[in-house]
Amino acid sequence: MRKTILKAHTADIGFQKEEPLVRGLDLSLNQGEIFGVIGRSGLGKTTLIRTIAGLVPLLSGEISFQGIPVNSATRGSIGLIPQRLGLVSHQSVGYNVLMGALPRANLFQTVFSLPSREMRDATREAIRSVGLSDKSLESVNRLSGGEQRRVAIARAMVQSPQLLLADECLGELDAVTAREIIHLLREIADSHGVGIIIVDHNPARASTFCDSMFELRGSRLLTLNEDDMSPQSGLPQVEGAQ
């Protein structure tokens, strides 16, 4: 049986106690599961992701990661791919991917910038698996949007977190590139047992690879079932979903 890694219980999320963006969040994510979150812009999807990552304090309730509050989670156990990917600009693909290994580097390695052989091998392997081996020394600023997303995913693969939070990491991608990235995310979830929460603005596409779908409507995160996802449901159906 899969272990539950993330649990939210009556959590209020936002910046003002009187007006939370998300009210009474209840969520339970297991290992290897992918949750998709959809919803209109400006409702608080990014704030939801940042709160689960421990970057924004909770207004009330609790969100626990493996039984402890998210902001006390073990180093490197939570991975984040923000909307604009959070790559270190002007640095190479290799540098950015290697950053994923920082949480397990010891003091000597971080002070003197001496990654171990295991870290370098993991970096090379991740770059290879996202198909960027020929660009590992290239600056990330010179890559296309799709390639930059692959770098962010490779960084997450090197980090190998137990929970990966991806905020619209498929945004503005063509259908083919989006499919490749979805395939990578599914592989991370299936082969490494990583729990993934992904925010996507394309519900039809998200429903093809997510195990459960949620919609942020008003200030509530609602679970969507099969019927909600049908073309008759009123949810926007976007091209390139399949």
Added chain:
Amino acid sequence: MNIIGRVFQIIEKRAMPKLLLLIATLSIISIFHLQITFANLGNALSNLSILGHETFPPDFSVVTKRASWAHPPCESSTDWICSPAVVGMVQTLEIAFLSTILGTIFSLPLAVMSATNLSPQWMAQITRSVLAALRVVPSLIWALIFVIIVGIGPLAGVIAMTLYTVGYLGKLQYEALEGVSREPLEVARAMGLPTWQIARYFAIPAAGNSLISQMLFMFEYNVRHGSVIGLVGAGGIGWYMQYYLDPFKMYDKVLALIIVMYCSVITIDQLSLRVRKRFIEEDERIRRPKWKNLLLPSDETT
């Protein structure tokens, strides 16, 4: 309506006359308060004539003749290498180089502590106050203080310029660090990395181009100011200027030293600009000065 009433009516309606009136009033108050009288200008022309007569033509023997009194003593057998201009300018460059390197080493941790996206607000406030305190004292005053403490010579200059560099460069650096995109830092925070690792591996590399560019700018600045601090005995070409000025008033030699300094500063500015251009953001346009603009004031406004 009388004329005065009409003038006030125009002033009330339009912002520009109000502003001009304010500027004119403040200027008149300042002139009276400073007790500036034009009587002082009475002897200006004759003084200018004496100065011009004693200054021109510049005496370039300061570039060709050996300065046996150079401090520290020059060991080379070639005369021009041991001339006051070359020895002084090399000292100035060395002081500027050392103080820029030392200043960068000390300012970078302080800049990280001052950047509100990397450190807590209370810590940023304290370190910003330290940087402001270092910056508020001009390098010339720091030089005077250290000439008293460690004696005449380049050491006082290096310490003085380093302190000023820390204050000035630290401010530029923390502003560059605060300009770094929030997202890479959040990725690092979500990983659970400590602040020093976030700064070392995410913030500093992301702001790296600006930081290098600022360091080069600071080197240029230190070369220019390194010349001034020599006047109070803190080494460099300024010390040799002071030697000729007091008590001998050899203005022709001083002018030659100023020309040497001017040429050196222009050369360094050009080299630094070329190097800095490589580190400036791709989308950031810098206007490259032309040679004629370096010698003559530019009439272009953009």
